[in-house]
Amino acid sequence: MGMAAEDIARMIKESFPDAEVRIEDLTGDGNHYAATVISEAFRGKSRVQQHQMVYDALKGNMDGVLHALALKTATP
Amino acid sequence: MSAQDVQDWIGKQVAGNDVVLFMKGTKAMPQCGFSMQVAQILQHLGVDFKDINVLEDMSVREGVKAYSNWPTIPQLYVKGEFIGGCDIVREMFQAGELQELLTAKGVAHNKQALTA
Numbered sequence: 719m720g721m722a723a724e725d726i727a728r729m730i731k732e733s734f735p736d737a738e739v740r741i742e743d744l745t746g747d748g749n750h751y752a753a754t755v756i757s758e759a760f761r762g763k764s765r766v767q768q769h770q771m772v773y774d775a776l777k778g779n780m781d782g783v784l785h786a787l788a789l790k791t792a793t794p
Numbered sequence: 795m796s797a798q799d800v801q802d803w804i805g806k807q808v809a810g811n812d813v814v815l816f817m818k819g820t821k822a823m824p825q826c827g828f829s830m831q832v833a834q835i836l837q838h839l840g841v842d843f844k845d846i847n848v849l850e851d852m853s854v855r856e857g858v859k860a861y862s863n864w865p866t867i868p869q870l871y872v873k874g875e876f877i878g879g880c881d882i883v884r885e886m887f888q889a890g891e892l893q894e895l896l897t898a899k900g901v902a903h904n905k906q907a908l909t910a
Binding site for chain 2 (some may be wrong): 765766769770773778780781786788789790
């Protein structure tokens, strides 16, 4: 189970083409990642909205195949 | 309970308690590191909160995700408002924003508690 870091980055990039995406595999098991996403799209949005946008980009993989994604969002 | 009953039940918990944490396990015995972090932050701030163990009821576990359009547990609600999950609560706590929010919403907490 789990997802490859490249797959996570690709899915996020598909929804946020301008984004700077950094993925870190925290434990090396393909199951616990930290992601930083920096995109103009977040401007004016609350933290909850920003994270919801990223979760939407991951299309239902959160809490399923992807147990742990520590998420940080920001605007450039 | 039907899906609608579950949504109504969740709504009642969130409306009837100033601070509600949907978590895996209980505040006394968290079953997941992320749930534990949020419970610890609230306890550190001396906030009285209701803990709801989603592992006890699969319909609540799935229902609360639909309720807030948020895919993960834990979920923190203050005065009826969804505040966020572990990452957001930790970020807000470290920035002092969680303490400001509690003050703004009139939720009793220990104002002398140190930030991380």
